[in-house]
Amino acid sequence: VKPYERDRLADPIMAWDRDAISSAYLDHIRESREGSRGATGGAGGGCGCN
Amino acid sequence: MAHRHIFARAAVIAALLLVRSTSADVLPDNRADVFYSKYSGGGMDITGYSATARAKITENFAVEANYFIDKVSGASIDVLSQASVIKDERKQKSGTIEYLRDKTTYTASYTSSVERDYISDTASFSLSQDMFGDLTTVTLGFADTKNKVGENNGTANDPNVAWLGHALTRAYSGGVSQIITKNFIAGVNLQVITDAGYLANPYRSIRFLDPTNPKGYSLGNQVYPDTHTSTAVQLQGKYYLPYRAALTALYRYYNDTWGVVGNTYELDYTHPIRNRWIFEGRVRYYKQTAASFYSDLFPFAGSQNFTARDQNLAALDNTTIGGKVTYAFWPEGWKLLKRGTVTFDASRIRFNYLDFRNIKYFGVPQYSPGTEPLYNFNANVFQVFVSVYF
Numbered sequence: 386v387k388p389y390e391r392d393r394l395a396d397p398i399m400a401w402d403r404d405a406i407s408s409a410y411l412d413h414i415r416e417s418r419e420g421s422r423g424a425t426g427g428a429g430g431g432c433g434c435n
Numbered sequence: 436m437a438h439r440h441i442f443a444r445a446a447v448i449a450a451l452l453l454v455r456s457t458s459a460d461v462l463p464d465n466r467a468d469v470f471y472s473k474y475s476g477g478g479m480d481i482t483g484y485s486a487t488a489r490a491k492i493t494e495n496f497a498v499e500a501n502y503f504i505d506k507v508s509g510a511s512i513d514v515l516s517q518a519s520v521i522k523d524e525r526k527q528k529s530g531t532i533e534y535l536r537d538k539t540t541y542t543a544s545y546t547s548s549v550e551r552d553y554i555s556d557t558a559s560f561s562l563s564q565d566m567f568g569d570l571t572t573v574t575l576g577f578a579d580t581k582n583k584v585g586e587n588n589g590t591a592n593d594p595n596v597a598w599l600g601h602a603l604t605r606a607y608s609g610g611v612s613q614i615i616t617k618n619f620i621a622g623v624n625l626q627v628i629t630d631a632g633y634l635a636n637p638y639r640s641i642r643f644l645d646p647t648n649p650k651g652y653s654l655g656n657q658v659y660p661d662t663h664t665s666t667a668v669q670l671q672g673k674y675y676l677p678y679r680a681a682l683t684a685l686y687r688y689y690n691d692t693w694g695v696v697g698n699t700y701e702l703d704y705t706h707p708i709r710n711r712w713i714f715e716g717r718v719r720y721y722k723q724t725a726a727s728f729y730s731d732l733f734p735f736a737g738s739q740n741f742t743a744r745d746q747n748l749a750a751l752d753n754t755t756i757g758g759k760v761t762y763a764f765w766p767e768g769w770k771l772l773k774r775g776t777v778t779f780d781a782s783r784i785r786f787n788y789l790d791f792r793n794i795k796y797f798g799v800p801q802y803s804p805g806t807e808p809l810y811n812f813n814a815n816v817f818q819v820f821v822s823v824y825f
Contacts, residue, residue, distance in 0.1 A: 394620060406470050420747055421689035
């Protein structure tokens with residue numbers, strides 16, 4: 386794939402994570418309620434979860 | 436009576452952004468966000484407020500700062516069956532620096548999270564390297580977390596925290612993002628996390644059969660192993676459709692030394708309309724097995740070395756349906772600003788527990804211990820945030 390063929394991949398809709406804060410928040414909610422954790426590409430910290 | 440809140444003591448994992456962008460040779464644009472979130476489910480209400488700003492000092496050097504407050508109130512299933520309601524808050528601060536040199540981005544961050552009865556500090560470092568004509572991005576990361584774990588034996592307004600111990604967490608990450616065709620990009624993330632120290636949730640209890648108790652059972656302390664290691668692998672692909680829209684699929688496999696095996700499946704569809712709107716829909720399904728030392732009802736006190744009745748360690752599944760709308764109120768910028776957007780995100784999650792019973796029904800004559808209905812609940816998660824790019 387040549388650099389001039391990457392216009393579609395450069396479209397913001399192709400970003401893995403457009404809104405890191407939002408996805409970290411959703412990861413945090415899941416990690417607080419599920420046994421699984423990690424490898425999601427972004428995660429929260431601490432507790433404050435329930 | 437002690438406030439028995441039920442904070443799930445999820446180990447702290449640093450914000451290792453493994454496959455955050457398709458390229459490591461340009462730092463992301465300057466951006467500021469204000470964020471509001473609301474979680475309601477299982478008797479709990481959690482409201483979050485956050486502000487984040489990131490700025491490039493030069494083309495090669497960027498800084499980011501984030502402040503987050505969670506306010507918790509309500510009474511979960513544990514609380515309803517044991518004691519009173521809770522009220523608490525968590526404050527988290529983090530700072531990140533990024534440095535770009537040639538094809539490599541170095542990221543270092545520090546996060547501090549403080550609750551009345553839980554203090555957590557994380558330092559993390561990662562690097563991302565573009566290679567093979569920028570078709571491949573490889574990321575490696577490490578995070579080190581120190582947690583101080585306490586229990587509030589007082590009340591929400593008059594706390595009396597007893598510090599129980601420390602837990603140390605180390606996370607090792609690796610990721611590859613690969614351009615496959617001009618329409619398709621794929622990625623794989625691997626993360627191994629080890630914990631050592633006080634790992635149990637002091638606010639949750641086991642129950643065991645007790646003929647001397649009119650309820651038929653009594654409550655006791657959980658006893659967890661003092662080490663825990665988990666491995667998670669996530670595969671993901673993103674495809675640009677024949678019209679301007681994107682489809683994302685991901686799968687994650689998880690297992691740990693406590694016997695939990697989890698599988699996650701997710702599908703996202705993203706559809707923009709000109710430069711003004713972006714619509715997104717997603718479905719997610721998750722299922723896990725129970726930890727080997729978990730039981731909803733133990734036969735007697737001290738029946739085994741390690742005992743847990745934390746609902747996170749039960750066999751469970753959950754299904755999420757969500758949607759997100761981003762509206763650009765300044766699609767082409769305004770004065771010195773490049774773009775401004777507002778985003779609404781809503782999810783509904785159905786949690787089903789497969790071996791965690793609803794002991795809210797204790798004392799109801801038709802239910803003897805171990806025959807109560809299985810627990811389940813619905814949660815609604817709502818987010819709204821304003822983002823300005825400059």
